[in-house]
Amino acid sequence: MKSFMDMSQDELLTLKAALEEQFKTEEAKGLSLNMARGKPGATQLAISMPMLDVINSSSDMTTLLGNDTRNYGDWDGIGECRQLLADMMEVKKPNVIVCGNSSLNIMYDTVVRSMVSGVNGETPWCKLDKVKFLCPVPGYDRHFKITETFGIEMISVPMDENGPDMDMVEEYVNGDSAVKGIWCVPKYSNPTGITYSDEVVKRFANLKPAAKDFRIFWDNAYCIHHLYEEIQDKIPNILEECEKAGNPDMVYIFASTSKISFPGSGVSAIATSLTNMEYIKKFMTTQIIGHDKINQLRHARFFKNIDGLNAHMKKHAELMRPKFQAVLDILEEELTGLNIGSWIKPRGGYFISFESLPGCAKAIVAKCKELGLVLTGAGATYPYGKDPNDSNIRIAPSFPTPEEMGEATRMFALCVKLVSIEKLLNA
Amino acid sequence: MKSFMDMSQDELLTLKAALEEQFKTEEAKGLSLNMARGKPGATQLAISMPMLDVINSSSDMTTLLGNDTRNYGDWDGIGECRQLLADMMEVKKPNVIVCGNSSLNIMYDTVVRSMVSGVNGETPWCKLDKVKFLCPVPGYDRHFKITETFGIEMISVPMDENGPDMDMVEEYVNGDSAVKGIWCVPKYSNPTGITYSDEVVKRFANLKPAAKDFRIFWDNAYCIHHLYEEIQDKIPNILEECEKAGNPDMVYIFASTSKISFPGSGVSAIATSLTNMEYIKKFMTTQIIGHDKINQLRHARFFKNIDGLNAHMKKHAELMRPKFQAVLDILEEELTGLNIGSWIKPRGGYFISFESLPGCAKAIVAKCKELGLVLTGAGATYPYGKDPNDSNIRIAPSFPTPEEMGEATRMFALCVKLVSIEKLLNA
Numbered sequence: 001m002k003s004f005m006d007m008s009q010d011e012l013l014t015l016k017a018a019l020e021e022q023f024k025t026e027e028a029k030g031l032s033l034n035m036a037r038g039k040p041g042a043t044q045l046a047i048s049m050p051m052l053d054v055i056n057s058s059s060d061m062t063t064l065l066g067n068d069t070r071n072y073g074d075w076d077g078i079g080e081c082r083q084l085l086a087d088m089m090e091v092k093k094p095n096v097i098v099c100g101n102s103s104l105n106i107m108y109d110t111v112v113r114s115m116v117s118g119v120n121g122e123t124p125w126c127k128l129d130k131v132k133f134l135c136p137v138p139g140y141d142r143h144f145k146i147t148e149t150f151g152i153e154m155i156s157v158p159m160d161e162n163g164p165d166m167d168m169v170e171e172y173v174n175g176d177s178a179v180k181g182i183w184c185v186p187k188y189s190n191p192t193g194i195t196y197s198d199e200v201v202k203r204f205a206n207l208k209p210a211a212k213d214f215r216i217f218w219d220n221a222y223c224i225h226h227l228y229e230e231i232q233d234k235i236p237n238i239l240e241e242c243e244k245a246g247n248p249d250m251v252y253i254f255a256s257t258s259k260i261s262f263p264g265s266g267v268s269a270i271a272t273s274l275t276n277m278e279y280i281k282k283f284m285t286t287q288i289i290g291h292d293k294i295n296q297l298r299h300a301r302f303f304k305n306i307d308g309l310n311a312h313m314k315k316h317a318e319l320m321r322p323k324f325q326a327v328l329d330i331l332e333e334e335l336t337g338l339n340i341g342s343w344i345k346p347r348g349g350y351f352i353s354f355e356s357l358p359g360c361a362k363a364i365v366a367k368c369k370e371l372g373l374v375l376t377g378a379g380a381t382y383p384y385g386k387d388p389n390d391s392n393i394r395i396a397p398s399f400p401t402p403e404e405m406g407e408a409t410r411m412f413a414l415c416v417k418l419v420s421i422e423k424l425l426n427a
Numbered sequence: 428m429k430s431f432m433d434m435s436q437d438e439l440l441t442l443k444a445a446l447e448e449q450f451k452t453e454e455a456k457g458l459s460l461n462m463a464r465g466k467p468g469a470t471q472l473a474i475s476m477p478m479l480d481v482i483n484s485s486s487d488m489t490t491l492l493g494n495d496t497r498n499y500g501d502w503d504g505i506g507e508c509r510q511l512l513a514d515m516m517e518v519k520k521p522n523v524i525v526c527g528n529s530s531l532n533i534m535y536d537t538v539v540r541s542m543v544s545g546v547n548g549e550t551p552w553c554k555l556d557k558v559k560f561l562c563p564v565p566g567y568d569r570h571f572k573i574t575e576t577f578g579i580e581m582i583s584v585p586m587d588e589n590g591p592d593m594d595m596v597e598e599y600v601n602g603d604s605a606v607k608g609i610w611c612v613p614k615y616s617n618p619t620g621i622t623y624s625d626e627v628v629k630r631f632a633n634l635k636p637a638a639k640d641f642r643i644f645w646d647n648a649y650c651i652h653h654l655y656e657e658i659q660d661k662i663p664n665i666l667e668e669c670e671k672a673g674n675p676d677m678v679y680i681f682a683s684t685s686k687i688s689f690p691g692s693g694v695s696a697i698a699t700s701l702t703n704m705e706y707i708k709k710f711m712t713t714q715i716i717g718h719d720k721i722n723q724l725r726h727a728r729f730f731k732n733i734d735g736l737n738a739h740m741k742k743h744a745e746l747m748r749p750k751f752q753a754v755l756d757i758l759e760e761e762l763t764g765l766n767i768g769s770w771i772k773p774r775g776g777y778f779i780s781f782e783s784l785p786g787c788a789k790a791i792v793a794k795c796k797e798l799g800l801v802l803t804g805a806g807a808t809y810p811y812g813k814d815p816n817d818s819n820i821r822i823a824p825s826f827p828t829p830e831e832m833g834e835a836t837r838m839f840a841l842c843v844k845l846v847s848i849e850k851l852l853n854a
Contacts, residue, residue: 037499045497049484052721056483057476070472070689072464100527101719108714116542116553116577126543126553142713149713150543262497265721286569286576287535292528292719294479294692 003339004420016421019414023371026411031372033408038190038350039399040259040316041323047315048261051302055294069293075285076277077269081296085269087306088224089255091239096271097280100291103256103268107217108146110252110270113283114180115150119213120249120279125152125180134172134182136164138353138381138392140190143183143219147383154383157182159189161344163196166203177210181217186235188222191353191381191394193346195233205241207250216242216251222349223255224313227321231347239271249273257299259350260312267291267299322402327352327395327409334413340420353381354393360419361390367415373408430766431847443848446841450798453838458799460835465617465777466826467686467743468750474742475688478729482721496720502712503704504696508723512696514733515651516682518666523698524707527718530683530695534644535573537679537697540710541607542577546640547676547706552579552607561599561609563591565780565808565819567617570610570646574810579607581810586616588771590623593630604637608644613662615649618780618808618821620773622660632668634677643669643678649776650682651740654748658774666698676700684726686777687739694718694726749829754779754822754836761840767847779822780808787846788817794842800835 004012055061061069063078076082077098086093099106115131118124125131133147137156147154155172157164163186172179184204186196196204204216218238226232242250249272257266270280303309328345331354335341342355356364361378368375376394379387395412397405431439482488488496490505503509504525513520526533542558545551552558560574564583574581582599584591590613599606611631613623623631631643645665653659669677676699684693697707730736755772758781762768769782783791788805795802803821806814822839824832 039499042495045488045495048497051484052482052486053484055479057478057480059479061472068469068472070475070692072466072690102715105715112539112543116539124553126551142716145713149710262721263499264717265497265719283576286572288529288532289569290691292692292722294689295719295722 001338003337004424005339009425012421012425016418016425019418019421022414023418026371026414031407031411033372033400033404034374035396035400035408036374036376037399038259038396040263041319041399041401043319044316044398045262047312047319051261051298054302055298061294061297063297069297072289074293075288075290076281077291078293078296078300080300081267082269084300084303084305084309085255085267086271088309089220089253089269089271090223090237091253091271094274095239095277096269097277097284098267098269098291098296100268101256101264101266101295102258103219103221103254104142106268106270107143107219107254109287110217111146111150111152113280114213117283119215120276122213128178130178132176132179134164134169134179135383136182136184137383138191138387138394139183140185140219141376141380141385143217144383147183152180156383159192159194161194163194163200166200170203170207173210173214174208175210179209180211180213181215183217183219185219185221186238187220187233188225188346188349190221190349191351191392193344193349193351193353195347196235198236201236201238202241205238205245205247205250207247209250214250218251218253220253220255221259224309225259225316225350226313226348227317227324228347229314229317233347239273249275252276260309260316261299261302265295267296320398323397323400323405324352326402326406327397330406330409330413334410335416338417338420341416350396350398352395352397354395356391356393356416357420357423358389358391360416360423361387361393363419363422364393364412364415367419368412371411371415373411375412428765430764431851432766436852439848439852443845443852446845446848449841450845453798453841458834458838460799460827460831461801462823462827462835463801463803464826465686465823467690468746468826468828470746471743471825472689474739474746478688478725481729482725488721488724490724496724499716501720502715502717503708504718505720505723505727507727508694509696511727511730511732511736512682512694513698515736516647516680516696516698517650517664518680518698521701522666522704523696524704524711525694525696525718525723527695528683528691528693528722529685530646530648530681531569533695533697534570534646534681536714537644538573538577538579540707541640544710546642547703549640555605557605559603559606561591561596561606562810563609563611564810565618565814565821566610567612567646568803568807568812570644571810574610583810584609586619586621588621590621590627593627597630597634600637600641601635602637606636607638607640608642610644610646612646612648613665614647614660615652615773615776617648617776618778618819620771620776620778620780622774623662625663628663628665629668632665632672632674632677634674636677641677645678645680647680647682648686651736652686652743652777653740653775654744654751655774656741656744660774666700676702679703687736687743688726688729692722694723747825750824750827750832751779753829753833754824757833757836757840761837762843765844768843777823777825779824781820781822783818783820783843784847784850785816785818787843787850788814788820790846790849791820791839791842794846795839798838798842800838802839
């Protein structure tokens with residue numbers, strides 16, 4: 001099909017009428033599909049089921065160090081699970097605290113702690129007139145929600161295929177002492193799927209923050225979540241790079257097994273410098289006597305080591321690839337050459353990020369909803385839920401089947417075309 | 428033996444010499460026993476092991492409402508687990524949020540949320556010059572540690588066998604708008620074991636707080652933790668009483684299964700008014716997508732209902748009673764009539780609270796340590812770890828065996844005698 005940009009008003013009107021007929025047919029199907037969140041699909045949950053047999057009533061419940069996982073103790077996690085997550089996060093075991101089931105919870109607690117008690121003895125953020133966070137966009141809505149909830153001013157930083165605009169990051173971080181943090185998903189980013197380049201990571205490590213209590217919130221949520229065996233993105237170790245650059249305490253790394261074992265019943269961790277850990281310990285040991293060590297033992301024994309984790313991730317990848325492929329194939333087939341949208345083919349992670357014509361995203365999402373297709377709310381990938389271009393749409397292909405994803409994407413493409421035509425006709 | 432108070436200096440010196448010989452003998456044994464914390468013993472952990480078979484790889488993982496416990500969702504807990512804990516906490520299911528593995532964590536989060544974001548729209552506590560909490564004493568050290576960590580001023584309120592001194596509570600709460608909370612363990616209190624009387628509970632519900640954002644932190648940790656079948660303490664329902672008194676939002680109730688299933692791998696809950704829940708929801712849904720629902724399912728299916736919980740608690744009681752009895756028997760045998768200490772026989776909970784002569788608790792705990800007997804640090808049961816009388820010692824009989832408890836208590840009594848004599852000789 002030829003580019004919408006090259007069509008006459010008449011051509012657009014004719015096409016519109018045809019698409020509207022098609023829309024009515026689709027509408028009549030009464031579909032109900034949810035592509036709103038990065039929820040693992042049923043087949044993915046199934047591959048982790050054997051984990052539930054690993055610990056049973058006849059299991060030895062003690063850790064390698066001989067601690068009883070059924071009783072109080074080990075506030076920072078059992079040794080074997082710390083080792084497992086350290087290897088996954090590519091850091092050393094002493095730098096890891098294994099927590100509960102949610103890395104989002106650790107991030108939230110980290111922000112709250114900084115608000116009420118400060119960072120390593122600096123003034124609590126709640127006592128300051130202004131606290132700002134940088135938010136590479138498009139990004140993860142739940143990150144932005146945390147900073148919004150605590151009245152932290154969010155500043156959008158554009159992303160390209162190498163990561164955030166580092167000139168802008170450096171200008172803000174090095175120049176403004178009210179800038180206390182930045183939200184990052186460095187690998188297979190949510191939602192664009194891009195991985196930060198080596199240069200970007202190193203520029204992060206070499207920041208010279210105006211604020212002593214500036215911290216990088218490095219949410220490495222998709223660290224081993226590759227889609228392909230032959231292309232696996234690697235990023236430099238941010239903790240080591242920060243150390244080398246004389247900024248040993250500047251980063252908190254977060255990760256979890258939510259999309260490895262079970263969302264909601266996995267284990268999560270924070271990795272950071274020993275100095276930061278010492279400060280965190282003071283609060284965490286007041287907050288909780290210890291996290292769920294039986295579940296930590298379950299994970300450590302099921303996965304055994306990083307090879308076990310990677311082998312398990314291969315199974316996930318096999319289940320995810322056809323879903324991603326279905327989306328990419330249909331987008332390609334339906335929209336290539338029309339000049340009404342662009343997308344990136346991700347090499348890992350959970351999302352495909354779609355850029356529509358400016359001012360069309362909200363209308364596309366609304367139109368999809370009329371067809372029974374639920375997408376992440378347009379704007380969600382921006383601070384305050386406001387996409388200034390109204391153009392970014394996050395597609396989460398994990399939950400439906402590949403067949404459903406294909407069908408859903410065809411409907412999505414239909415809505416993109418319809419809304420784009422309306423936009424062009426009204427321009 | 429006659430009262431130490433009636434002994435002459437010579438008699439005391441003679442006895443001292445004999446006790447010191449005994450001490451040397453005991454010291455040589457090189458014992459190592461920990462009675463510091465309310466840790467369930469090995470036999471108690473064993474009775475919950477069958478719970479680990481309830482969920483396995485062939486289990487149906489959906490809730491009664493058909494939600495998949497392995498995936499995201501149900502931020503307030505799965506229905507059947509909410510019902511189970513509602514029945515345990517004697518409240519209605521809609522008033523319950525089931526959280527993670529730790530009620531202490533919910534309490535900490537509740538205080539932090541109030542600090543940084545206020546209570547139901549009131550001024551955040553961190554913006555106020557002064558925030559005060561009432562602390563019935565002796566009380567639970569981990570409660571006091573939370574308020575201490577956030578610089579909240581703690582005011583001790585004496586307890587008697589009916590609960591806190593309510594005249595004092597009323598005077599502070601109704602008269603001082605800086606008083607924002609009170610820590611309560613209303614049943615089988617930590618550490619005294621006493622249960623609040625009906626009148627005390629009702630006076631709590633009928634407080635007329637000077638501060639709109641005053642809240643009762645009602646940690647019903649031992650709600651079904653009876654030691655005897657024939658005497659089971661009951662307390663009026665504080666949530667209902669508060670409603671009746673026109674204070675529907677004044678109380679947060681906390682509980683967990685830490686001392687029912689596994690410490691660290693149980694489930695915890697908060698119960699409160701729907702208005703409070705609505706406010707909490709805003710923060711909790713930012714903090715976490717959902718708690719560990721597989722573990723909630725495990726608990727709901729294992730215990731089935733409140734009868735299942737109570738039947739399980741009977742087994743715990745059978746294991747706990749001989750340990751408590753061993754302590755009480757030896758205290759009785761060794762110390763009765765000496766006028767150097769007093770204690771209460773608890774009807775439930777996890778502790779026996781010992782009152783030594785004033786100024787002796789620290790020295791007794793130190794002396795016990797020389798014999799390899801670790802007790803909770805003297806003073807821990809008071810705000811800031813400072814017992815003004817230096818007289819309260821918390822004994823936790825759950826972890827050792829009954830035989831060990833007997834032996835340990837005999838050593839404890841020896842130390843009490845020795846330290847008391849030294850005190851009397853130096854008076």
